[in-house]
Amino acid sequence: MLRLSKLTDYAVVVLTRLEEAEEGGVLTAPGLAAATGLGEPTVSKVLKILSHAGLVEGRRGALGGYRLTRPLAAMPLTDVIAAIDGPIALTACVDNSIGVCDAEATCPVRGRWDPVNDAIRRALSGISIADLAGAPQRAALAAE
Amino acid sequence: MLRLSKLTDYAVVVLTRLEEAEEGGVLTAPGLAAATGLGEPTVSKVLKILSHAGLVEGRRGALGGYRLTRPLAAMPLTDVIAAIDGPIALTACVDNSIGVCDAEATCPVRGRWDPVNDAIRRALSGISIADLAGAPQRAALAAE
DNA sequence: TGAAAACAGTACCTGAATGGTCCTGATTGC
């Protein structure tokens, strides 16, 4: 179904909530879980991944929590997808993956998916998380 | 990984081979399997799906086989994806799917993925199978 | 008329990947 993982959706939700934090203030994982209605472990997992990708910053300790490193408007959707779902590549039979496919020798589309990947990547990079959060200012305009 | 199913890749391969058939001539599923190097049951399955979607036409009988209903240049990639992977929708939390998600009430991106879906759909609809087969004439230009 | 070839449809099985949970450690503040 060309679906991306549900965690990516959760990530967008969490990021949107994080935007509402005070300047310099942090939100805790349990707090975000309560605010979003998602499970605490799941939210924690998402935040860890995002932290690893540099999209959020975790502060430990008693008064710890998570904080956005950049405003959502400057955070393209591709970053979130790449952080959770991995690099954007439609098929396994792309560029360097040799040996995974049996039909490499006679395959006529060997490496031909690259333009498709680029097209999608480009379409997605024009959309920021802020566009999904509630301000569809330039969403869907990237492909025009 | 934002991957689409491997069957879609196979479909493109098979369709490309089908293009090489004689005018009015048909290619059999076993023949295509041998030409592509894929398993016969798998090729058969792909062809059945494509036939069901109207992209190819199957002729039964001893001299039966499959035939393209349209030239590859007039076959957008979205048709193939929609035929095999189903409709293009990034997440399950889109439009009408109610009840699948727990955070519907507080979810700020509820239904916000639609512009993303449109963007991808638009980027993909500009690419035909012929573009992937070996003539990247306007591939990747759809997003510009 | 019979047999063979090929598509059509369905049903089942297996494997991998996602989604989700939990546990243990490191760090910070009170």
Added chain:
DNA sequence: GCAATCAGGACCATTCAGGTACTGTTTTCA
């Protein structure tokens, strides 16, 4: 020192795609 929180990893269950097999129907040829 204690509590709270993040960090990291391991673990299990579920789901779904991928693949296979079977049966039925249609057409051609001997």
